[in-house]
Amino acid sequence: MGDKDLSPALKFEYRFLKQQVDRLQDELGRRDRPKNFNTEQDLFRAREELKSFVSGLRKKGINI
Numbered sequence: 001m002g003d004k005d006l007s008p009a010l011k012f013e014y015r016f017l018k019q020q021v022d023r024l025q026d027e028l029g030r031r032d033r034p035k036n037f038n039t040e041q042d043l044f045r046a047r048e049e050l051k052s053f054v055s056g057l058r059k060k061g062i063n064i
Contacts (some may be wrong), residue, residue: 005062017050
């Protein structure tokens with residue numbers, strides 16, 4: 001089982017969460033990013049959301 005077994009809605013949510021983590025990682029690595037943004041906190045939150053989403057799917061028997 002992989003992401004091909006996901007419904008379109010779950011695929012969209014999974015892809016969105018992964019893109020959010022990727023975007024924040026890239027932003028955190030930029031030298032010219034504004035210092036007033038809480039990028040570290042946002043990245044932590046995005047990672048936790050992705051981890052929770054994947055964990056919930058695994059409990060349902062869907063391995064990603």
